[in-house]
Amino acid sequence: MSKLPNISEAEWKIMKCLWNKSPQAAYDIAVELEKSDGMNSRMVRTLLNRLIKKKALGFDTYKNLYLYYPLVEESDCIQAESQSFLNQIFNGSWASMMAHFVQHKKLSPAEIEELKRIIQEHESK
Numbered sequence: 218m219s220k221l222p223n224i225s226e227a228e229w230k231i232m233k234c235l236w237n238k239s240p241q242a243a244y245d246i247a248v249e250l251e252k253s254d255g256m257n258s259r260m261v262r263t264l265l266n267r268l269i270k271k272k273a274l275g276f277d278t279y280k281n282l283y284l285y286y287p288l289v290e291e292s293d294c295i296q297a298e299s300q301s302f303l304n305q306i307f308n309g310s311w312a313s314m315m316a317h318f319v320q321h322k323k324l325s326p327a328e329i330e331e332l333k334r335i336i337q338e339h340e341s342k
Contacts, residue, residue, distance in 0.1 A: 221289055221297045222271035230254055231264045232273065236291040240277060240284035 224232060230253075234246050243262055250256040265285055268274040276283045307314040315332075324332075 221293055222273045228264050228268055235285060235287050239286040242282045242284055
């Protein structure tokens with residue numbers, strides 16, 4: 218898919234649910250999200266319809282059920298959302314973003330080593 222849909226924060230919850238397990242009926246999604254996010258069945262159905270219009274979800278029918286499934290990959294949506302965040306907040310600069318987070322968050326020794334490993338891996342490409 219060349220153009221990924223713009224997914225709201227609430228819609229992300231639906232998408233995550235379906236990326237974890239699909240296809241699912243609206244009722245099953247609502248039960249899961251009511252427990253974790255307090256989202257009611259009506260809201261879930263509204264969000265499902267929005268995501269279908271955005272072409273982020275598809276559905277099949279089985280008897281009297283609509284079974285929903287993602288039409289976009291989670292990794293593609295994460296990449297697009299990350300790039301949007303990077304552009305909006307840090308003018309597209311990865312170095313500025315990393316510097317900000319390193320300066321404002323206490324990193325564990327394991328996290329520091331992981332960052333070093335990623336940088337070294339990137340340098341060798």
